[in-house]
Amino acid sequence: MSDTIPPLTEKDGESKDLVAENVEKLKQLFPEIVTDGKVDFETLQEVLGEFKEESQERYSFTWNGKSKARKLAMTPSRGTLRPAPDESVNWDSTEHLFIEGDNLEVLKLLQRSYHGKVKMIYIDPPYNTGGDFIYRDDYKDNLKNYLRSTGQVDEEGKKLSSNPEYNGRYHTDWLNMMYPRLLLSRELLKDDGVIFISIDDNEVQNLKKLCDEVIGEDNFLNLISVKAKPSSGASGGGEDKRLKKNVEFLLCYTKDRNSFSKFNDVYEERNLFSFIEEYREEGKSWKYTRVLYSLGDKSYFTTVKDGSGNDIKIFKHEDVEFKTIKELADSDNITEEEAYIKYFDRVFRDTNAQSSIRQRVIEATDDKDTFYSIEYMPISGRNKGEITTLYYKGRNKDLIAWLSDVADKNNGELIKREKLGTLWDNFNWNNISKEGSIKYPNGKKPISFIRRMIELTSSESKDDIILDFFAGSGSTAHATIDLNEEDGGLRRSLSIQLPEIISKKDKKKYYSDEELKHIETVADVFKERLIRSFKKYERQGKNLGFKVFKLDSTNIKPWEPNYDNLQASIEAVIENSKPDRAESDVLYEILLKYGLDLALPIEVKEIGGSKVFVAGSGALFICLAPNIDLNVVEGIAKLKEELEPELTRVVFRDSGFKDDMVKTNAVQILKQHGIEDVRSI
Amino acid sequence: MKQFPYAYLNIPEKCLIDKRVYKKLFFENAKLTVTDKKWFTKDIDTIHWAYSVKPSATLIPALKEKHYSYDEIAVIEVELKNDDHSKRLADIIHRAIPYPLLISFKGADWVRLSVADKRFNLADNQAATLDEYWVTDRLYADAANKVDDAFLKQMDYDRQPRLNVKRFYKGWIEAFISYNTALITGVYSLPDSQELKQKQVEALNKYRKLEQEITDLRTKLKKREAFNEQVKLNVDIKKLEKQLMQTAKQL
Numbered sequence: 045m046s047d048t049i050p051p052l053t054e055k056d057g058e059s060k061d062l063v064a065e066n067v068e069k070l071k072q073l074f075p076e077i078v079t080d081g082k083v084d085f086e087t088l089q090e091v092l093g094e095f096k097e098e099s100q101e102r103y104s105f106t107w108n109g110k111s112k113a114r115k116l117a118m119t120p121s122r123g124t125l126r127p128a129p130d131e132s133v134n135w136d137s138t139e140h141l142f143i144e145g146d147n148l149e150v151l152k153l154l155q156r157s158y159h160g161k162v163k164m165i166y167i168d169p170p171y172n173t174g175g176d177f178i179y180r181d182d183y184k185d186n187l188k189n190y191l192r193s194t195g196q197v198d199e200e201g202k203k204l205s206s207n208p209e210y211n212g213r214y215h216t217d218w219l220n221m222m223y224p225r226l227l228l229s230r231e232l233l234k235d236d237g238v239i240f241i242s243i244d245d246n247e248v249q250n251l252k253k254l255c256d257e258v259i260g261e262d263n264f265l266n267l268i269s270v271k272a273k274p275s276s277g278a279s280g281g282g283e284d285k286r287l288k289k290n291v292e293f294l295l296c297y298t299k300d301r302n303s304f305s306k307f308n309d310v311y312e313e314r315n316l317f318s319f320i321e322e323y324r325e326e327g328k329s330w331k332y333t334r335v336l337y338s339l340g341d342k343s344y345f346t347t348v349k350d351g352s353g354n355d356i357k358i359f360k361h362e363d364v365e366f367k368t369i370k371e372l373a374d375s376d377n378i379t380e381e382e383a384y385i386k387y388f389d390r391v392f393r394d395t396n397a398q399s400s401i402r403q404r405v406i407e408a409t410d411d412k413d414t415f416y417s418i419e420y421m422p423i424s425g426r427n428k429g430e431i432t433t434l435y436y437k438g439r440n441k442d443l444i445a446w447l448s449d450v451a452d453k454n455n456g457e458l459i460k461r462e463k464l465g466t467l468w469d470n471f472n473w474n475n476i477s478k479e480g481s482i483k484y485p486n487g488k489k490p491i492s493f494i495r496r497m498i499e500l501t502s503s504e505s506k507d508d509i510i511l512d513f514f515a516g517s518g519s520t521a522h523a524t525i526d527l528n529e530e531d532g533g534l535r536r537s538l539s540i541q542l543p544e545i546i547s548k549k550d551k552k553k554y555y556s557d558e559e560l561k562h563i564e565t566v567a568d569v570f571k572e573r574l575i576r577s578f579k580k581y582e583r584q585g586k587n588l589g590f591k592v593f594k595l596d597s598t599n600i601k602p603w604e605p606n607y608d609n610l611q612a613s614i615e616a617v618i619e620n621s622k623p624d625r626a627e628s629d630v631l632y633e634i635l636l637k638y639g640l641d642l643a644l645p646i647e648v649k650e651i652g653g654s655k656v657f658v659a660g661s662g663a664l665f666i667c668l669a670p671n672i673d674l675n676v677v678e679g680i681a682k683l684k685e686e687l688e689p690e691l692t693r694v695v696f697r698d699s700g701f702k703d704d705m706v707k708t709n710a711v712q713i714l715k716q717h718g719i720e721d722v723r724s725i
Numbered sequence: 726m727k728q729f730p731y732a733y734l735n736i737p738e739k740c741l742i743d744k745r746v747y748k749k750l751f752f753e754n755a756k757l758t759v760t761d762k763k764w765f766t767k768d769i770d771t772i773h774w775a776y777s778v779k780p781s782a783t784l785i786p787a788l789k790e791k792h793y794s795y796d797e798i799a800v801i802e803v804e805l806k807n808d809d810h811s812k813r814l815a816d817i818i819h820r821a822i823p824y825p826l827l828i829s830f831k832g833a834d835w836v837r838l839s840v841a842d843k844r845f846n847l848a849d850n851q852a853a854t855l856d857e858y859w860v861t862d863r864l865y866a867d868a869a870n871k872v873d874d875a876f877l878k879q880m881d882y883d884r885q886p887r888l889n890v891k892r893f894y895k896g897w898i899e900a901f902i903s904y905n906t907a908l909i910t911g912v913y914s915l916p917d918s919q920e921l922k923q924k925q926v927e928a929l930n931k932y933r934k935l936e937q938e939i940t941d942l943r944t945k946l947k948k949r950e951a952f953n954e955q956v957k958l959n960v961d962i963k964k965l966e967k968q969l970m971q972t973a974k975q976l
Binding site: 641662693 | 952959963
């Protein structure tokens with residue numbers, strides 16, 4: 045190890061360089077094509093010869109601005125995330141994160157720390173209906189653009205650049221907005237992670253093509269149809285000419301089909317009796333109306349063989365009794381519903397579904413009105429490998445199908461369960477404005493809707509990271525916390541939201557109450573909503589909360605020489621942090637640079653009179669104080685020995701030492717205590 | 726025999742066998758790998774069958790169960806030239822002999838004792854399946870260590886239940902469990918109720934499990950090169966260490 049502290053370079057002011065990584069990946073796969081750090085495309089062509097698309101016409105999805113958009117995603121960010129503990133809840137203990145800023149820049153900054161760590165992404169992006177706010181990225185300096193533009197909005201709430209339908213590049217602008225964000229967010233997904241995107245018919249086709257391109261057609265899972273509230277506000281614009289929309293979509297991809305095993309089993313549940321009522325209202329005949337009251341006397345009849353040569357034992361039953369639910373309700377003097385509950389295990393219907401087993405039973409028995417049961421071991425299906433009993437009745441030997449196979453009795457209530465398919469139609473959209481106790485004009489999704497997605501993809505350990513980078517009022521974070529409350533999970537929500545300024549009109553309409561007066565931006569709505577929702581939850585204790593971070597320019601001053609006043613420029617670089625930034629700002633920038641979690645445990649200690657941050661249970665010591673003397677260094681070494689971490693890195697400010705002698709000795713002292721990894725910023 | 730550790734064990738003279746057992750017997754009957762054979766040959770000097778705790782000598786009845794019969798307990802003395810692989814040797818010897826065993830590995834001025842919980846392997850009538858086995862640290866004859874002294878006193882023949890051979894052996898196993906607990910807490914105590922004994926076993930198992938998890942994470946950390954992954958592992962290790970300390974308090 046060297047005796048000097050390696051200095052910070054300009055590159056350290058940037059986030060992860062994805063292009064360089066791609067070159068590195070190619071180098072691993074095809075070492076022969078990377079020469080001197082550059083890719084030799086001719087050799088690449090030779091290596092992949094027969095896969096080259098030759099013709100000019102090709103199956104591809106492209107639009108004006110696509111390469112620029114891709115480049116935008118690849119350009120490292122020159123920003124950082126500044127902590128805002130005063131706006132947070134339970135800053136020290138919670139692991140939920142809320143980041144205010146342009147999601148594109150934020151996604152770039154999160155690449156190192158959260159690459160391959162996110163289990164589920166849900167986003168509800170602008171549907172591009174004509175009146176949405178499409179945030180315009182600036183290819184030259186996106187960060188400056190963000191900082192400048194989040195202040196500007198007009199009276200009517202028409203944001204900086206809405207995307208009206210008559211805009212010639214209507215779809216293009218939407219695509220250029222979505223493309224880089226999808227590229228970057230895909231990098232954060234675990235290999236078996238899943239992304240869900242809400243969208244409606246305006247852009248569903250383009251979105252599917254976009255995802256096929258960014259995530260891969262093979263990784264498409266489902267396109268789910270969601271029955272939504274009928275779209276309101278259909279005046280003008282030709283909307284009255286058309287049918288009212290009451291369906292939207294949920295597009296679903298996994299990062300890697302080979303790593304994704306399956307969705308968890310999730311069932312739609314409804315009260316059985318309301319299900320039966322609806323069934324009858326639709327004019328359908330509800331058939332589970334009889335009870336197998338008594339199986340009578342059972343006696344062995346014969347044994348036959350099934351298709352694989354295994355035994356089917358057949359038993360004859362005499363004096364079997366059937367009653368209808370109505371009869372039992374009358375004789376027991378209870379309601380029909382109560383009768384269903386009382387005799388739940390024996391309620392049945394006949395089916396005359398053809399099966400080879402049934403055929404054999406028919407052949408082995410008779411065509412009189414008799415009753416037989418069989419015992420056998422099925423080689424496939426639900427009861428595979430287990431000894432199963434089936435019952436056959438009547439002249440046609442109809443199979444008895446039990447109500448308990450399609451419904452459950454839970455705490456005295458009867459529930460009809462159906463495995464989830466791709467039509468989701470039983471969410472209650474009418475009360476969502478009340479959810480989270482705060483209104484949100486841009487449309488919330490019900491938390492039960494998002495909860496379902498989390499249930500479908502939840503890992504067994506229930507500690508997944510769930511990302512929403514169009515967080516809005518915070519339904520995803522709310523849904524995460526809600527599910528954690530119910531199943532004791534430790535899932536973490538990671539939310540990103542642009543602090544869009546709320547129009548005067550909306551502010552007057554929704555946020556004029558005394559307690560809501562402080563709300564200026566959408567980000568404020570998020571925070572207020574979550575705070576209000578926390579009151580309901582008891583189990584999660586200090587985990588309940590969120591850490592707020594805000595996108596801003598890097599703390600580390602880049603080399604921006606002013607040639608008219610070079611002297612001043614040089615002096616500025618010596619003091620290389622921006623003066624208005626607190627030490628904690630620089631701390632978090634360092635954490636991001638090192639790819640560490642923003643919720644890493646951090647203790648603030650005073651050592652030798654200077655503030656020292658101890659992160660990761662002693663793995664990282666950061667001291668950004670000025671005028672550090674050897675007492676501080678000794679103190680750090682001592683603390684390290686107390687904590688006994690498995691590894692240690694110590695970071696100082698380059699200009700933080702009292703003098704050069706201290707700086708040199710510091711390295712020696714730390715080395716003596718087994719600390720070799722010392723850096724400066 | 727009044728030499729160490731038999732003075733503590735206090736087994737009646739009627740049970741004395743004191744016969745030489747040849748290593749050849751193990752080579753023929755036990756399933757030994759090449760390494761096992763090497764260690765067996767190099768590390769062991771001689772093997773003696775010291776005592777047999779059996780009904781005819783002790784009036785403690787035998788017990789026959791579905792999978793295992795507790796007819797007698799053999800006390801085997803193994804004189805060692807080399808102590809490096811004693812744990813593995815204990816494993817081999819317990820498996821090879823289908824009786825409950827107390828093995829005494831003898832060094833210059835110390836012994837290591839070992840017992841095992843085993844079942845008869847139903848498929849293979851000769852071999853036994855080991856559920857768990859225990860080997861103590863070196864116990865010195867002068868027993869200056871309080872824990873060792875308490876443990877050895879607990880191993881006294883007179884302190885074990887005499888209902889049947891199985892219960893007797895179980896008494897020895899419980900002494901071993903308390904010994905293992907004492908290695909962590911520093912105090913030897915034998916819980917008196919069945920419930921407390923169960924709790925002690927559970928806490929001990931949890932402790933061992935946490936220790937293993939911590940070791941696994943440490944190995945993982947050494948393999949990882951990325952700083953951020955190492956930091957995460959450090960945080961996880963520290964969390965487990967905290968749990969370990971809390972579990973130790975329960976012991």
